Amino acid sequence: MTKKPVDNNVYINGRPVAIEGERNLLELIRKAGIDLPTFCYHSDLSVYGACRLCLVDIEGRGIVGSCSTPPEAGMRIKTHTEEIREIRKVSVELLLANHDNNCPTCYKSHNCQLQRIARQLGVEHVRFKSVLDRKPVDVSSPSVTRDPNKCVLCGDCVRVCSEIQEVGAIDFAYRGHQASVLPAFGKDLAEIECVNCGQCTVVCPTGALSPKSEMEEVWKDLTNPDLFVVACVAPAVRVGLGEPFDMEPGTITTGQMVASLKMLGFDQVYDTSFAADLTIFEEGNEFLQRKTKGEKLPQFTSCCPGWVKYAEQYYPELLDKLSTCKSPQQMFGALLKDRLPDLLGVAKEKLRIVSVMPCTAKKYEAKRPEFIHDGVADVDHVITTQELARMIKAAGILFNDLTPESFDMPFGFATGAGVLFGNSGGVTEAVLRFAAEKITGKPLQSFEFKQVRGESGLREAVMEIDGVQLKLAVVSGLKNAKTVAEQVRKGTCEYDIVEVMACPQGCIGGAGQPVSRNPLAKKMRTKGIYDADKMMPLHKSQENIFITECYEKFLGDIGGHKAHHLLHTHYQSRRRLPEEGIALFSGHGDQRLHVDVCLGTNCFLKGGQTILNGLLKHAEESKLENMVDVRASFCFEQCEEGPTVKIGEVTLNHATVDKAVDTLKSELEKQLSGAATAVSGCSAGCSSGK
Amino acid sequence: MQATETHVTPAEKFANVCAILEKHGRHPAKLIPILQAVQEEYGYLPEEVLTFVAVALDVPAARVFGVATFYAHFALEPRGKYVVRLCNGTACHVKKSIPILDALYRKLGISEKKPKHELITIEIVACLGACGLAPVMVINEDVYGQMTPDRAVKLIDEILEKEAALV
Known part of the structure; x- marks a missing residue:
C-alpha cells in the first residue's frame, strides 16, 4: 500500500480507466462500459446508498457501495466477484419476497428495473418465503397511483419530490419491516400538497408509483358510435411517442401520431400547438399591457398546472402576478366545446375532447372545478404519451409502418412558436417572437432567440428591443421556481417574465412521456422540438391566420370580453393539508358559535397568534365556555387577506384583536336573537350555528 | 413522565406548544427536541398538532x-x-421477552392488532440499554429487570388494584 500512484487511473477488473471528474466510482464504472445495477442512484439526486446493488470490491478496503465512494487514483476494484454476485442476488431475492409479483398485469412491466435487474443478475428462483403484507392501493389522485405493495424503498421518489420540486409530499415513515413511503399521516395523495407533476413516477424503478390511467374511459368513448371524439395533442408528444416503438428519443413522429389517432377512431385530430399560439396572443398582450403600466411584474407563466398548484399552495401573495391565461389545454377545451357544435354540426353533449399530454398534472387540471360547467368538463379526458403508445399497441397498430397523415383544419394549424411550448424556454421564446414585433412594429430578422435556450433549470436573459429592456428568467423544476419566487417576495427580483415549468427541462421531460433509460433522452427530445419548429412553414404565433380569423369572426378583441370569458381564469390560495385545526376552547352548549383563527404561515406572520390569544382571553373572561368553540386553524385559502378569522358565518380579513372581539360579540347577540326567533317558529331558514 | 389528567386547558397546552416553538427558534433542525417537548405536553403527538409544528417550522x-x-x-x-x-x-x-408480552396481552385482554387499553399502554422497544438485566420492563419511569411472565402480571395487578382504590 506504500506504492505511490503513478497515474490518474482506477483499475477496474484489472483494466485502467482514467478519472475525469467523476463524482463517484459508479459513474467511472459506467463510463468504462459496465452497467452496474442500481435502484437508488440517479445522477441528479443526492446519493442515498440504500439498494446495495452497485457494490464493488476495492483492494485493501473490502466491499463498498460504488455510488457513495469517490474514485481515487490507483484504486484497484473488482465489480463481479463471486461474493458480490451472491450479495446482489440475495438482495434482489429479498426484495422479490416482499413484492407483489403480478408482473404481467403491472403498469411498469417491461420498463421495470426490478424485473430487468432480476433477469440481468440471473435470479431464477426466490429462496425466501413471501412476506408481503398486502396494503391498499391509493387511487385517489387524478394523476398518480401509489401501490405500496410494489415499493422497494429506494427513496428515489422521496428525493425527487423534495430535492427537485421542494414539495416533500411523500417521505419515509415507520421503520424496520414496517417502513414505507407515505404522504403525511398516511393520507391519500389527492388530499395533500402533491402538485401532480408525477416526477416520482419517472424515477420509481417499479410500479409503486405510476401515472393514473384514463385509457379505459377513452376506449369507451371511442367505441361509442353516438359520440364525436376529438383528440388534441400537445407539442411534446410528437418527440416522445416514437420511443416505445424503438425509435430514438426526439424522433419527430407527428405524421404517424396523427395517423394512429385516426386509426384508433378519433373523429378529428387537432394540434394543441394551435392553442399555444392562441395563448401567445393573450399572454403576450397581457404582458405588453403590464409592462407598459409597470404593474404585476414579473409576469409568471401559467401553462403548467403543477406550477400553478404549487404557487397557490406556497406563494398566495404572488398569484396576481401569474398570467390569467388558461393553459393551452384548457383554452383549447373551452374554445372547441364552444365552436365545434356550430362548425361541425355536432351536439355539444355528444362532443368529447381528449387531450394527449406529456404530463400527469394535466389530468388534475382538467378536473379543476373552474373548468367544469354544469357537470360538463371543457376537456373530458387526458391521456399521456405513454397511454397513447399503449392504446396504439393494444389496437395492434404497427406504428412504425404508418403512412403519415396531417392534422385536421383549422384547429390543427400551428406555427413553430406553438410547438416550442414543449421545451423549457419555449413559451418565453414564443412570447418574444410576438412581443418584439409588437414593440418595434417591424418584422423580425431572425425568429430564433437562442439566449433563452439551454439545459440549466434556472436561466436568465436580458435583451433590448427598440430601447425597451426585457429581463427574462426561464425556470424548470419547482425548486428553481421557489428561488425566483423568494426573490419576488423579498423585492429583489428584476425580471419582467418568468417562465415556470415544473418538470426539469419542461414538458418534454414530463411524467407522461415514455420513461427512458437513455441519459440523453431529454436533450434529444429538446432538439426534436427545435427541429420541428424549423420545419414548420411559420414561426410566429401572430402569423397563424386561423387564429387571426378566430378573433375576427368570433373572439373579438385580444383580451376582450369574449376572449376573457373563454381563455382566462383565476387562481386561489390553496391549503396544503386537509387538517381541521386544533380545538382550544370548547364547552357543552348545544348552539355554540364556531370561531377559527388561522395560524397558517402567512397569517401567523401577520399576527394571527395575538388575535387568537385576545379571543381566548375574551372568551374566558366573559365566561363563554358553553357558547363558543375556538380553534387554531391552518389555512382558509385567503392568505393575501390575512390574518383571517372566521366567526360563525362571518369571515374577517385583515383582522385585529378588537375587530375579532367585536365581531364575536355581535355574532353571539345575533345567535341569541336567532335562537329566540327559532323558538317562536321562524321559517326563514335561519342557519346560525352549524 | 406520565400522561396525567391535570387541569391544563387545551388553550394552555397550545400556548405551551407555541412557547416550545419559540424556545427552539422555530428551527427545523430542532424538530426532535420540539416533538419531545410537545409529547410531554399532550402525552402523545396529536395529528393536528404535528401539522401545526410542520407549518410553523416550514417542514413538509x-x-x-x-x-x-x-x-x-x-x-x-x-x-x-x-x-x-x-x-x-x-x-x-x-x-x-415474548412470553412476557403474551402474558401481558392475555392479562389485559388485548393483542398486537388491538392494543388499546384505556389505563395501560404496552409498547415494545428495541433496546433499553440495560441488557445486563434482561429481560427488562419499564413502567413509566421505573425499571424492572429479570422479568418473568408471572412477575409482570403481578405488577399489572398492583396497578389495577391501586387504580381501583382511587375510584
Whole structure:
C-alpha cells in the first residue's frame, strides 16, 4: 500500500480507466462500459446508498457501495466477484419476497428495473418465503397511483419530490419491516400538497408509483358510435411517442401520431400547438399591457398546472402576478366545446375532447372545478404519451409502418412558436417572437432567440428591443421556481417574465412521456422540438391566420370580453393539508358559535397568534365556555387577506384583536336573537350555528 | 413522565406548544427536541398538532410524520396513564421477552392488532440499554429487570388494584 500512484487511473477488473471528474466510482464504472445495477442512484439526486446493488470490491478496503465512494487514483476494484454476485442476488431475492409479483398485469412491466435487474443478475428462483403484507392501493389522485405493495424503498421518489420540486409530499415513515413511503399521516395523495407533476413516477424503478390511467374511459368513448371524439395533442408528444416503438428519443413522429389517432377512431385530430399560439396572443398582450403600466411584474407563466398548484399552495401573495391565461389545454377545451357544435354540426353533449399530454398534472387540471360547467368538463379526458403508445399497441397498430397523415383544419394549424411550448424556454421564446414585433412594429430578422435556450433549470436573459429592456428568467423544476419566487417576495427580483415549468427541462421531460433509460433522452427530445419548429412553414404565433380569423369572426378583441370569458381564469390560495385545526376552547352548549383563527404561515406572520390569544382571553373572561368553540386553524385559502378569522358565518380579513372581539360579540347577540326567533317558529331558514 | 389528567386547558397546552416553538427558534433542525417537548405536553403527538409544528417550522408534514413514526419514543395515539415498555432487543429476546408480552396481552385482554387499553399502554422497544438485566420492563419511569411472565402480571395487578382504590 506504500506504492505511490503513478497515474490518474482506477483499475477496474484489472483494466485502467482514467478519472475525469467523476463524482463517484459508479459513474467511472459506467463510463468504462459496465452497467452496474442500481435502484437508488440517479445522477441528479443526492446519493442515498440504500439498494446495495452497485457494490464493488476495492483492494485493501473490502466491499463498498460504488455510488457513495469517490474514485481515487490507483484504486484497484473488482465489480463481479463471486461474493458480490451472491450479495446482489440475495438482495434482489429479498426484495422479490416482499413484492407483489403480478408482473404481467403491472403498469411498469417491461420498463421495470426490478424485473430487468432480476433477469440481468440471473435470479431464477426466490429462496425466501413471501412476506408481503398486502396494503391498499391509493387511487385517489387524478394523476398518480401509489401501490405500496410494489415499493422497494429506494427513496428515489422521496428525493425527487423534495430535492427537485421542494414539495416533500411523500417521505419515509415507520421503520424496520414496517417502513414505507407515505404522504403525511398516511393520507391519500389527492388530499395533500402533491402538485401532480408525477416526477416520482419517472424515477420509481417499479410500479409503486405510476401515472393514473384514463385509457379505459377513452376506449369507451371511442367505441361509442353516438359520440364525436376529438383528440388534441400537445407539442411534446410528437418527440416522445416514437420511443416505445424503438425509435430514438426526439424522433419527430407527428405524421404517424396523427395517423394512429385516426386509426384508433378519433373523429378529428387537432394540434394543441394551435392553442399555444392562441395563448401567445393573450399572454403576450397581457404582458405588453403590464409592462407598459409597470404593474404585476414579473409576469409568471401559467401553462403548467403543477406550477400553478404549487404557487397557490406556497406563494398566495404572488398569484396576481401569474398570467390569467388558461393553459393551452384548457383554452383549447373551452374554445372547441364552444365552436365545434356550430362548425361541425355536432351536439355539444355528444362532443368529447381528449387531450394527449406529456404530463400527469394535466389530468388534475382538467378536473379543476373552474373548468367544469354544469357537470360538463371543457376537456373530458387526458391521456399521456405513454397511454397513447399503449392504446396504439393494444389496437395492434404497427406504428412504425404508418403512412403519415396531417392534422385536421383549422384547429390543427400551428406555427413553430406553438410547438416550442414543449421545451423549457419555449413559451418565453414564443412570447418574444410576438412581443418584439409588437414593440418595434417591424418584422423580425431572425425568429430564433437562442439566449433563452439551454439545459440549466434556472436561466436568465436580458435583451433590448427598440430601447425597451426585457429581463427574462426561464425556470424548470419547482425548486428553481421557489428561488425566483423568494426573490419576488423579498423585492429583489428584476425580471419582467418568468417562465415556470415544473418538470426539469419542461414538458418534454414530463411524467407522461415514455420513461427512458437513455441519459440523453431529454436533450434529444429538446432538439426534436427545435427541429420541428424549423420545419414548420411559420414561426410566429401572430402569423397563424386561423387564429387571426378566430378573433375576427368570433373572439373579438385580444383580451376582450369574449376572449376573457373563454381563455382566462383565476387562481386561489390553496391549503396544503386537509387538517381541521386544533380545538382550544370548547364547552357543552348545544348552539355554540364556531370561531377559527388561522395560524397558517402567512397569517401567523401577520399576527394571527395575538388575535387568537385576545379571543381566548375574551372568551374566558366573559365566561363563554358553553357558547363558543375556538380553534387554531391552518389555512382558509385567503392568505393575501390575512390574518383571517372566521366567526360563525362571518369571515374577517385583515383582522385585529378588537375587530375579532367585536365581531364575536355581535355574532353571539345575533345567535341569541336567532335562537329566540327559532323558538317562536321562524321559517326563514335561519342557519346560525352549524 | 406520565400522561396525567391535570387541569391544563387545551388553550394552555397550545400556548405551551407555541412557547416550545419559540424556545427552539422555530428551527427545523430542532424538530426532535420540539416533538419531545410537545409529547410531554399532550402525552402523545396529536395529528393536528404535528401539522401545526410542520407549518410553523416550514417542514413538509410528511417529514414530520416520518420522524414521529421512526422513533419508538414518540406515540401518535393517546396513551394510558401507565406506559409499559417491554424490551425485545437481542438480549431480552433471547432471555424470553415474548412470553412476557403474551402474558401481558392475555392479562389485559388485548393483542398486537388491538392494543388499546384505556389505563395501560404496552409498547415494545428495541433496546433499553440495560441488557445486563434482561429481560427488562419499564413502567413509566421505573425499571424492572429479570422479568418473568408471572412477575409482570403481578405488577399489572398492583396497578389495577391501586387504580381501583382511587375510584
